[in-house]
Amino acid sequence: MTSHVNMKTQHHRSSSEFKRMKFTGQGQRSGFSKGVVVDIVEIDPLVISASTQAMGFPRLSVMTPLGDRVHSKPDLIDEVFWKGIHERLFLHESDAEKFILDTTRIYDMVFVDAYDGEDIFPRKLWDPESPFLHALEKRLHPEHGAVVVNLHADSGILGGDGSAPSVLDGILPMGKYVSRVCRAYKNVLAGKSSGIAFTVSAPWVCNASLVVSRGFRRHNGIPDRDMVLNRLISKSLELDTMMNLPFSCLQYIKRGFILVD
Structure with a gap:
């Protein structure tokens, strides 16, 4: 959920103004705000069937x-529980790379959660020379587009009982693999003058959210960690109210924030 919060904070637009969002991997199910049109891309038909x-x-x-x-008409239970949101959801059975190469849509936000059953993030979805990233660069809104990537820890930090040590409550160290993914997304998508990238940790589940955001004005062309963090914090309460969140996103922003070089 931290991914969604940070992305929308960076847009500086109300939820009703978002044009289109794309989810890669059907594990992402929250954040379907008012007015948002969502494309969901899932490669596994069994996941679609089960969901x-x-x-x-x-x-x-x-x-x-x-x-x-x-299906031409919604089920009654969908109308009751989804209250019209289901009419703005489009679930595609497709490979993510093929989908983004074939589409002509421009996306305000893209969420990527593409680990396979062996906990591997396919290289073709993060290689800086891959068709996927370069197609995504063209399909992301040039002024305010943002991408959120769910990343699993690769630094071997868990204790014998499978939990993260208390010393890591505030930050989740990134190993070489995750660091390469972060740099690849930043270098291809952020742009040379108006984009930034940062991660926010969730150590208790050994995950981190990478956010790449365009249209973030830099001071003298150089992103400053404190400036970015303060700007996110200043918007967090506004976002909590606007989205009617059941929790405060401030705790996630303040915990384990790292600006990607």
């Missing part, structure tokens, strides 16, 4: 390869 048949995800959202809805 719509057993986990309450709306069946109306499932799309055909030609871009039509599989």
